[in-house]
Amino acid sequence: MILKLHKQFNKSYEKLTPKLKQKADFVMQCFRLNPLDPSLQNHPLHGEMSGKRAISVTGDVRIIFEEHDDYILVIMLDIGTHNQVY
Numbered sequence: 211m212i213l214k215l216h217k218q219f220n221k222s223y224e225k226l227t228p229k230l231k232q233k234a235d236f237v238m239q240c241f242r243l244n245p246l247d248p249s250l251q252n253h254p255l256h257g258e259m260s261g262k263r264a265i266s267v268t269g270d271v272r273i274i275f276e277e278h279d280d281y282i283l284v285i286m287l288d289i290g291t292h293n294q295v296y
Contacts, residue, residue, distance in 0.1 A: 211242055212283045219273075219286045226289070230271060234289060237267045245281050259296070262287065272296075 215223075226234065240247055251266040255274070264272045267289065274288045274295050288295045 211245070211281055213238070213242065214283070214285045216285055216287045218288050222289045222294070230267070234267050234271070234273070237265065237273065238286075241265060241273075241284075245277070245284070264295075 223231065223234065237250065241250055241252075245265075246252055251264075253264060254260075255262045255264055259274070262274055262276055264274050267273060270291045271289065272292060272295050273286055276285045276287060278284070
């Protein structure tokens with residue numbers, strides 16, 4: 211898997227608390243090992259965000275990403291609370 215971080219993702223990531231950064235790092239490690247792990251709650255988005263997907267970092271924090279070629283290329287687009295990223 212090639213994992214790329216969009217500049218918006220990096221910008222949002224830097225605003226996270228140290229504890230949330232640690233949790234996000236752990237979730238991204240799990241994602242690299244198995245992007246379909248049920249604990250990640252990987253799901254497609256609809257409406258204006260159709261074609262993108264999301265995984266759960268915490269109950270309210272999500273990572274929005276695009277997946278290409280069956281997870282060969284993944285672009286992490288944004289991270290933040292439900293209200294921030296949707």
